[in-house]
Every structure is written in structure tokens, then in C-alpha cells.
Amino acid sequence: MLKTLLKLSGLLVLLLLIGAVAIGFVLKPKDLPPLVSYDSAARSGVLIQNVSVLDVEAGRLQQDLDVLVAGDKITRIGAAGTLNATDGVAVINGNGQTLVPGFVDAHTHLISLADLPGRVKLPNIERNLESFLYSGVTTIFNAGESDNKIYSFRQRVRDGEIPGPQMFVAGKFITAPDGHPVRVVQLMAPKWIRWYLEPRIAHQAGTPAEARAAVAENQQDGAEFIKVMVATLPGSAKRISPEVLAAVVDEAHKRGLKVVAHIDSTSDALMAGNAGVDHWVHGVYHDRIPDEKIQTLADFKIPMTPSMIVFENTSQLGRGNFKPIPLELETADPEALKRMTAIGDKTKVHQELLDWTDHLRGNRADWDSNTQRLNAAGVTLFVGTDFQPGLFPGPSFHREMALLKKAGLSNKEIIKAATINPARFLSNEQDPPFGVIKTGKQADLVLVKGNPLDDLNALSNITQVIVRGKLLKRHAMPTQ
Numbered sequence: 001m002l003k004t005l006l007k008l009s010g011l012l013v014l015l016l017l018i019g020a021v022a023i024g025f026v027l028k029p030k031d032l033p034p035l036v037s038y039d040s041a042a043r044s045g046v047l048i049q050n051v052s053v054l055d056v057e058a059g060r061l062q063q064d065l066d067v068l069v070a071g072d073k074i075t076r077i078g079a080a081g082t083l084n085a086t087d088g089v090a091v092i093n094g095n096g097q098t099l100v101p102g103f104v105d106a107h108t109h110l111i112s113l114a115d116l117p118g119r120v121k122l123p124n125i126e127r128n129l130e131s132f133l134y135s136g137v138t139t140i141f142n143a144g145e146s147d148n149k150i151y152s153f154r155q156r157v158r159d160g161e162i163p164g165p166q167m168f169v170a171g172k173f174i175t176a177p178d179g180h181p182v183r184v185v186q187l188m189a190p191k192w193i194r195w196y197l198e199p200r201i202a203h204q205a206g207t208p209a210e211a212r213a214a215v216a217e218n219q220q221d222g223a224e225f226i227k228v229m230v231a232t233l234p235g236s237a238k239r240i241s242p243e244v245l246a247a248v249v250d251e252a253h254k255r256g257l258k259v260v261a262h263i264d265s266t267s268d269a270l271m272a273g274n275a276g277v278d279h280w281v282h283g284v285y286h287d288r289i290p291d292e293k294i295q296t297l298a299d300f301k302i303p304m305t306p307s308m309i310v311f312e313n314t315s316q317l318g319r320g321n322f323k324p325i326p327l328e329l330e331t332a333d334p335e336a337l338k339r340m341t342a343i344g345d346k347t348k349v350h351q352e353l354l355d356w357t358d359h360l361r362g363n364r365a366d367w368d369s370n371t372q373r374l375n376a377a378g379v380t381l382f383v384g385t386d387f388q389p390g391l392f393p394g395p396s397f398h399r400e401m402a403l404l405k406k407a408g409l410s411n412k413e414i415i416k417a418a419t420i421n422p423a424r425f426l427s428n429e430q431d432p433p434f435g436v437i438k439t440g441k442q443a444d445l446v447l448v449k450g451n452p453l454d455d456l457n458a459l460s461n462i463t464q465v466i467v468r469g470k471l472l473k474r475h476a477m478p479t480q
């Protein structure tokens with residue numbers, strides 16, 4: 001039960017929101033200036049001159065190149081000085097800079113808040129989209145959303161109506177009756193709102209037939225992936241039965257949908273692996289994976305998104321140790337940041353939450369070690385962040401890369417985990433249409449100062465972002 005509090009903060013926000021809507025007490029998202037806008041100077045394309053291009057697969061720079069973007073594609077790459085700009089093409093001097101593929105966040109959500117629980121606010125979805133782009137994230141995997149409004153936002157972004165990252169969406173979560181996160185609602189939500197939340201938060205599948213119907217409904221709604229809960233959060237939550245899990249996987253695969261499974265522990269990872277899921281969402285952070293199980297897990301050939309930033313962030317909640325990184329200062333609501341940095345007063349944090357964050361800090365070495373040993377055993381890793389209080393969409397991606405570095409991954413490995421690895425998974429193609437810089441590929445590009453192979457921090461030193469061929473103007477929040 002205590003273990004659950006890790007996840008509860010995010011859910012609590014959701015509860016507050018839905019509660020607010022239900023009683024008609026709706027606060028408009030605060031009007032903040034936009035973080036990005038389309039640059040009209042680039043109406044016919046973009047030419048980046050004299051730039052180093054990062055080959056993510058080989059892990060090396062190709063120096064002194066010109067890169068031309070037209071429409072939504074990279075149309076030409078040539079030696080520096082050989083490509084010319086026509087009318088309406090914006091020219092960018094790439095000298096001393098590196099062009100990298102737009103980042104792919106392999107686990108996030110969109111209809112969420114980074115602010116601390118306790119504030120009745122609605123998610124500002126447009127601004128979340130902008131915050132990803134500002135930080136160079138041009139593709140997101142939305143790992144489950146209870147609100148079908150997500151599909152209209154996916155469409156508006158596709159149509160170019162609003163700027164945003166390309167979106168891949170897993171629909172409504174599938175879980176056991178009284179499983180995660182339904183059990184959380186039962187324990188945490190006020191009685192008067194439970195009846196509203198319980199049927200909406202997830203599909204509760206108690207039989208294979210119900211599981212198949214849930215998969216079918218999600219696909220009909222527009223889901224491209226299926227998210228299933230294998231973990232039991234909290235401890236009193238019911239675990240999905242092997243028969244129901246098998247039906248989810250079978251039905252999804254029959255329909256051409258991949259299944260991603262929420263896991264917390266070694267036993268969750270084994271159960272999901274044995275059931276044939278296609279992706280482990282979260283790393284194993286609950287316990288240290290026994291050495292003899294590392295190879296067993298690697299043999300499943302399932303990719304994993306460790307999302308270490310979730311546990312790092314949660315373990316610091318209430319400690320006053322939150323120090324904003326530059327990208328957070330440039331993008332986040334200053335009030336939300338202030339609340340994060342000022343939270344040091346323990347008396348205002350629930351004791352159970354403090355107990356749990358103590359536990360997380362206590363086994364921090366385990367999550368590092370699990371990630372490091374799985375990586376060494378050949379498990380494909382993705383950079384993904386989740387989206388909950390304290391995790392700011394876009395900046396948290398850069399925090400996660402730094403944590404993977406701390407866990408022992410090389411810069412080359414992290415860059416692949418941030419680009420081509422998840423691009424392959426999401427597109428289902430070995431030679432994916434995004435996540436790499438080649439002629440004919442989608443023009444999702446980030447220009448950074450320096451060489452990220454030598455210094456990973458260079459990836460946060462962003463000067464330009466291009467999303468599906470459109471050059472963006474980035475507008476930092478005024479300095480506080």
C-alpha cells in the first residue's frame with residue numbers, strides 16, 4: 001500500500017481535475033505566452049550550411065555538410081558550399097554545431113500536469129506540446145490516456161493546425177478488476193467522485209472476452225498501441241490473470257497492435273515477458289534483479305524504457321532538492337517551478353509519502369544497477385520520462401539522458417536510445433522514417449552547439465528545432 005504513493009501524486013492531480021470538472025468548478029489554464037511558433041521566413045524550406053551531422057547508428061559525426069529541407073522531408077545532403085537556397089528558404093549557419101535527429105520520448109502522456117498536487121488546475125495541452133518541441137522532442141509515445149480527447153489533439157498536430165510532436169498513442173489502460181490504477185482511485189478518491197472515476201480510468205478486464213473487447217474498443221477509438229498493467233500498485237491492487245493477459249496480447253497482435261506493459265519488479269518483468277508483450281514500460285526499480293535473471297530477461301528481446309527520472313524525481317519530492325535546469329527555467333510555469341523548489345517543509349508532506357521516498361532513496365543503487373546490467377546484456381533501451389508532478393514535458397527528457405549516463409551508458413548508447421531505437425519500435429521499421437538524418441527522411445531535426453558524442457550536455461544546448469520540415473521560433477519564458 002505504501003509503495004503506491006510513488007504513483008499517486010500524478011493520479012491525485014487527475015482526481016482533483018476530474019473532481020473540479022464534476023462540480024463545475026473549472027479553472028481555465030493560465031494564459032502563458034507561446035513557447036514556439038512556426039517561422040514564416042522558412043516558407044519554402046530550410047538550408048543548414050556547414051554543419052556536422054550526427055550519424056546515430058554509427059555513433060560518429062559527418063563534418064562540413066549542407067542539409068536542405070523542403071516540405072516535410074530532408075531532400076538533399078551535400079558537401080558544405082554545394083547546396084543553394086532558393087527564394088523563401090531560410091538559411092542557417094551551422095558552423096560549430098551538430099545536427100541531430102529530433103528526440104523521441106518513449107513514455108509520456110499529454111493530458112497531464114507537472115505542477116504539484118493540491119492545485120486545482122486543468123492541463124494546458126497546447127503548452128505541453130510546445131514544451132516538448134522547445135526541448136527538441138519531435139515525437140512522443142503517449143503510453144496510455146484515459147481521455148479520448150487525445151485523438152483530436154493527435155489529428156490537429158498532424159494537420160499542422162497547432163505545433164506539436166508527432167504522436168503515437170496507446171489508448172485507455174487495460175487492467176484487472178480492482179487493479180492498478182483503479183485500486184488507487186478506490187483508496188484515494190473521495191467517495192462522491194469514485195463512481196465517476198472508476199469506470200473511466202481504465203478498462204477492467206476480468207475475463208479473456210472482456211480483454212478482447214477492450215482491445216477492440218481502443219483500436220476503434222484510434223489507439224495504435226495497447227497498454228496493459230502487469231504491476232500491482234498498490235500491493236492490494238489485483239493482478240491481471242495470466243489468461244486475461246494472454247488474451248490482451250493475442251487480440252492486440254491479431255489486430256496488428258503492439259502491447260506495452262507497465263512493470264515495477266523483476267517478477268512483473270518476467271510475467272510480461274512470458275506473455276509476449278512488446279515493451280517494458282518503466283525499468284525494474286522495486287527490487288534488485290538477481291544476476292541469474294538478467295540473461296533470462298535479455299533473451300526475451302523486449303525493449304525497455306527505464307524512466308529513471310520518475311524515481312529520481314519522486315525520491316526528492318518534499319526534500320527541497322529540486323534545482324531547475326535551464327530548459328525548465330525557459331519553459332515551465334514559474335509558479336509551478338517555485339512550488340517545486342520551495343517544498344522543503346516536511347510537515348506539509350504526507351508521512352506515507354515521505355516513508356516511500358525514503359525507501360526509493362534507499363534502493364537507488366538497485367535501479368542504477370538494473371539498468372546498467374540489462375544494457376550490458378543487450379536489452380534495447382529507450383529514453384522516456386512519464387509525465388507527473390515535477391516532470392516537465394521536454395526538459396525531463398534531458399534529465400533522463402543524464403541519469404542514463406550516471407547509470408553507465410555511453411553517450412553513443414544514450415543518443416540511440418533517444419532517437420533511432422524508439423523510432424524503430426514506434427514505426428515498426430528497421431530503417432525508420434524518423435530518428436535518423438538521411439535524404440528522404442522526415443525532417444525532424446535539432447541543431448545543438450558542440451559535439452554530443454564528447455559531451456552529452458551539448459544535446460541540451462539547442463539553437464534550432466525543425467519539426468516535420470517546419471522551422472520553429474523558440475520563445476523562452478522571460479527570466480525570473
Ligand SMILES: [Zn+2]
Pocket residue numbers: 107108109143386387
Ligand atoms: Zn506513464
